[in-house]
Amino acid sequence: MSAATTGIQDRYPTRVVAETRPDLIERTEPAVWPGWTQGPATPEELRAHEENGFHITRGLLNEEEVRSFRDELTALTRDPKVRADERTIVEKESDEVRSIFEAHKISERVEKLVRDPKVLDHARQILGSDVYVHQSRINYMPGFRGKGFYWHSDFETWHAEDGLPGMRCVSLSVALTDNHPYNGGLMLMPGAHRTFVPCLGGTPKDNYKSSLKEQRIGVPAEEDIALLAERHGIEQFTGPAGSALWFDCNSMHGSGSNITPFPRSNVFIVFNSVENTPAEPFAAERRRPEFIAARDFTPVHY
Template structure:
């Protein structure tokens, strides 16, 4: 259970860092399964611009039971429910590896504007739970956040430049103009969020964030669970994105009564 101070911090800043939530054994297993998914040819994968490295794998909770259990693990689920003040369902899961020296940038954006424009999400009552599967450092592609930017409505300041969910996954489809970014940065400042593997960063669907390239010699792997408030379910749209990118299964997520590694340990 989160403290009142933690809830207040999230409400005011748009993000919350929770160190060392998952054990080394759990992270080792999650990383091993994530590596297998990254190396398996699948339509769930999106490649970097060079066409050789994996940029993202979507819908990982549909691909292996350990990731499905992770979405129902109380350490990930309960903070999401508390911060959204709501029951939740899974809008999306995403594995985001950044290869040494070549893991590319994800530009500044608000997740909600992607999900609103591409998926029919009505409002920003949605958040991301980012589980660090590697040590995330200042050099290997941490998550940059503009604190308090989740209160900014940037519909008119965000333009759409490309078609197709693959381009959206590349991070270049909906771009906030530089004047707006400069103004908000000058007003609110910037933070770089990094930490030990097994830690969790939670951030609001409307907070401005990005991640720089991985300039280090080591991997940087983060697994994202996107929980949406149950009353904020996607509206019907033409040509919806694939189910593994934007789920239309609005079943309430309930906490698992099994250990995370119950079927995979050993």
């Protein structure tokens, strides 16, 4: 049973056939919600987030913290038990580790980062409420063979396959390696978060098993990507290790492959408002596993 069949309004229909695809949908929700005034985010950062759909915090982690994270993450990739865990996703061709999900349950350092006031209160400021972790993961993009991700909005998938009703969700990407313009850094379209792009095609059974390696369903049509790029332009998240990117759930973003010798890795945490908890999926037969889309909505505290 889908969320739509239970009477919950679907404000962002997607995964449809071409004949019934609606036009691009202008968003009505804010990117920065009222309700939480105390925290580390500056007024300038919050204005940038509302206008562009993202902002950058430099130096969220210091050099020692970055080094500790990298040491732990390297150990995780070499642990046979971690590699054999269903929460670990490997590259389609090279068999190298691409992502480890539920990172805050696997890594004590990630768990502490989630509860750190400079992170937790920042998320609360953006979403205007208490928050819980919808998803967390460690992402690796090895040198020479790291594959990118095509243009997409995370919300499209979280709405279609996880049942998130609205756009009250924010992602934090903390760089554990230097992000150069040439080693597969994330690209974003500033301001495109105000537009939802319905996508074509139904959701295959257990789509997550292939989409986490290479996303084919839930990606915008090329003409829609071209339109948004012409309207908004493209910026890239670059900077030294320890930098952090906060970006809205509906930000249009993607990354190219990494053919340089310089690997890229990051900690990725998705905070969702406790007032935006998921229903049943809007465009899939059943929910994705909880290690990808949490169903424990307990608010995070220090």
